[in-house]
Amino acid sequence: MVTNYQLKRVDFIFRNENDYEDVLSKTIARKPQELINELISSELKGRGGAGFPTGLKWKLSSESKADEKYVICNADEGEPGTFKDREILSKVPFKVLTAMAVCGHVIGAKRGFIYLRGEYKYLKPELEKAISEFAYYCKEIKFDFSIHIFMGSGAYICGEETALFESMEGKRGEPRNKPPYPTNSGYMNKPTVINNVETLAHTFTIFKYGAKRFYDLGVQYSRGSKLFSVSGDTPKPGIYELELGMSLADFVDEFGDGDTKAVQVGGASGFLVPRKKFDVTAIGYQGKLTGISLPTGGSMMLFNSSRSMYNVLDNYLEFFREESCGQCTPCRVGCQQLIKGIKAVKRGEKNAKYLDKLLRLTETMQLTAKCGLGQSVANSFSSIVENFREEMIY
Amino acid sequence: MNLVTDLIKDLANQHGRSRENLLPILQGVVEQEKYLSEFSMIEIARELDLPASEVYGTATFYSFLEHKKMGTYIIRVCKTITCSMKGKNQILLAIEDMLKIHLGETTGDGRFSLLETNCLGWCHKAPAMLINDDVYTELTPERIREILSDYMKK
Numbered sequence: 001m002v003t004n005y006q007l008k009r010v011d012f013i014f015r016n017e018n019d020y021e022d023v024l025s026k027t028i029a030r031k032p033q034e035l036i037n038e039l040i041s042s043e044l045k046g047r048g049g050a051g052f053p054t055g056l057k058w059k060l061s062s063e064s065k066a067d068e069k070y071v072i073c074n075a076d077e078g079e080p081g082t083f084k085d086r087e088i089l090s091k092v093p094f095k096v097l098t099a100m101a102v103c104g105h106v107i108g109a110k111r112g113f114i115y116l117r118g119e120y121k122y123l124k125p126e127l128e129k130a131i132s133e134f135a136y137y138c139k140e141i142k143f144d145f146s147i148h149i150f151m152g153s154g155a156y157i158c159g160e161e162t163a164l165f166e167s168m169e170g171k172r173g174e175p176r177n178k179p180p181y182p183t184n185s186g187y188m189n190k191p192t193v194i195n196n197v198e199t200l201a202h203t204f205t206i207f208k209y210g211a212k213r214f215y216d217l218g219v220q221y222s223r224g225s226k227l228f229s230v231s232g233d234t235p236k237p238g239i240y241e242l243e244l245g246m247s248l249a250d251f252v253d254e255f256g257d258g259d260t261k262a263v264q265v266g267g268a269s270g271f272l273v274p275r276k277k278f279d280v281t282a283i284g285y286q287g288k289l290t291g292i293s294l295p296t297g298g299s300m301m302l303f304n305s306s307r308s309m310y311n312v313l314d315n316y317l318e319f320f321r322e323e324s325c326g327q328c329t330p331c332r333v334g335c336q337q338l339i340k341g342i343k344a345v346k347r348g349e350k351n352a353k354y355l356d357k358l359l360r361l362t363e364t365m366q367l368t369a370k371c372g373l374g375q376s377v378a379n380s381f382s383s384i385v386e387n388f389r390e391e392m393i394y
Numbered sequence: 395m396n397l398v399t400d401l402i403k404d405l406a407n408q409h410g411r412s413r414e415n416l417l418p419i420l421q422g423v424v425e426q427e428k429y430l431s432e433f434s435m436i437e438i439a440r441e442l443d444l445p446a447s448e449v450y451g452t453a454t455f456y457s458f459l460e461h462k463k464m465g466t467y468i469i470r471v472c473k474t475i476t477c478s479m480k481g482k483n484q485i486l487l488a489i490e491d492m493l494k495i496h497l498g499e500t501t502g503d504g505r506f507s508l509l510e511t512n513c514l515g516w517c518h519k520a521p522a523m524l525i526n527d528d529v530y531t532e533l534t535p536e537r538i539r540e541i542l543s544d545y546m547k548k
């Protein structure tokens with residue numbers, strides 16, 4: 001049981017702080033090595049979903065030798081049920097810009113890009129205004145760092161870091177093989193730090209208040225706070241900053257409608273948790289607590305007993321089928337076959353045992369697909385089919 | 395001179411003629427023309443000195459770079475799970491009823507096209523849609539009638 005971790009609201013990200021000039025000039029006056037150590041000791045992990053330690057990412061890029069390096073802010077936010085990055089960019093853009101510039105100072109990059117999804121084009125004018133104000137300040141303090149917006153055009157896969165580089169290079173957004181990793185060879189095959197919008201905003205907090213303020217929040221392996229995008233069957237949908245490590249039971253107490261049957265943690269590529277597992281599931285990164293610990297980009301979708309889990313799974317699979325870049329066979333054909341398969345079972349053309357065959361197919365996809373998209377289809381598929389098998393059949 | 399050809403030249407002058415300038419140029423053409431015709435793609439290829447197949451391959455990868463003729467106002471209704479749960483189908487029906495077209499079609503006067511799209515990032519205010527670059531949330535059939543009447547007067 002993980003009931004001793006209560007739900008704690010925090011207010012760092014959206015706190016109004018009109019002092020980015022001050023934070024920027026004070027921070028870039030410090031040595032890169034010192035800033036890297038500060039980040040590492042905060043134990044901040046990437047908020048885009050994968051949870052890679054941010055300090056280590058910056059350190060690796062700073063150690064790569066190259067004539068040019070880049071800082072990229074990943075604002076592709078395409079995971080179903082996530083909408084926090086949009087809010088950060090519209091409410092506190094200067095925190096993100098400052099963090100990008102500090103990253104430039106740390107790794108030795110002079111240029112930064114914000115990859116903004118096409119669906120958020122309405123954010124562009126305000127963001128451009130912020131960027132030019134920021135550029136003016138950088139010039140004033142003689143700090144050489146420029147930021148540009150690169151627009152996406154409606155492709156979820158371009159949120160995957162190497163697909164994003166391909167897209168920025170004017171190509172189809174098809175993920176690359178890894179290694180090499182972006183810290184060695186990213187955009188234009190140059191060392192690149194790519195971070196989620198929220199990750200960058202947290203580094204602002206860390207550089208302003210010190211690593212300890214951040215580290216003191218959360219639990220072991222999952223330090224700090226995180227924005228959660230709450231939607232579905234809830235009386236209070238919206239964006240909330242919470243301490244990491246809470247149990248899902250406490251989350252549902254706060255956000256459920258009294259009839260919550262399941263929660264999808266981490267969007268379509270995350271996991272569905274049924275009611276009976278709420279109190280043994282914690283929200284954070286792997287490696288602690290007694291129960292199951294689920295990382296998340298912050299998407300929390302609640303479903304009450306009026307919802308058919310078959311429809312939910314069908315919707316996710318359609319999403320993956322459309323958004324698969326089609327480059328590798330396990331994912332391209334796998335997604336199509338999964339949809340066909342669950343439909344056939346539902347119509348009674350295949351018996352229930354066929355679901356086990358489909359589960360094995362998702363295992364194969366997890367092992368053989370080239371990128372996180374194809375690999376993570378198994379997450380929602382197995383967690384829905386295993387917990388709501390009857391709903392798949394009848 | 396053809397208008398699209400001029401537009402493509404302007405865009406290339408503005409963004410540059412390297413491969414990494416391709417997407418902004420494609421986006422610029424779509425912003426004006428609403429879609430990429432075969433002619434535009436060939437012209438872009440010529441301007442950037444790329445094989446036309448590369449331009450076509452890139453353009454057709456992205457769901458917002460249409461390559462079929464589209465209306466002046468492209469309506470994209472979110473069909474991802476939360477919007478689906480919160481009444482996306484009634485929204486579609488209301489739009490179809492008002493514009494007298496089905497999903498995937500363009501009105502006879504070439505003003506409106508109706509499409510579905512994946513998560514718009516407004517799940518907490520579902521259902522949501524885009525009309526060109528503008529977002530509309532917490533939709534109801536009545537809101538749809540108000541919004542579309544305004545567009546029809548434009």
Ligand SMILES: Cc1cc2nc3c(=O)[nH]c(=O)nc-3n(C[C@H](O)[C@H](O)[C@H](O)COP(=O)(O)O)c2cc1C
Nearest residue numbers: 046047048074076077078159160161195196199372
């Ligand atoms: C299919 C797929 C889609 C992704 N979409 C996003 C996204 O929209 N935004 C994001 O920040 N990271 C996304 N990621 C994760 C990125 O590849 C990358 O890990 C992240 O930008 C790193 O930043 P972070 O360490 O700050 O989280 C996606 C990954 C995959 C596999």
Ligand code: SF4
Nearest residue numbers: 325327328331371374
């Ligand atoms: S797993 Fe899917 S999205 Fe990823 S590279 Fe393969 S086909 Fe493309």
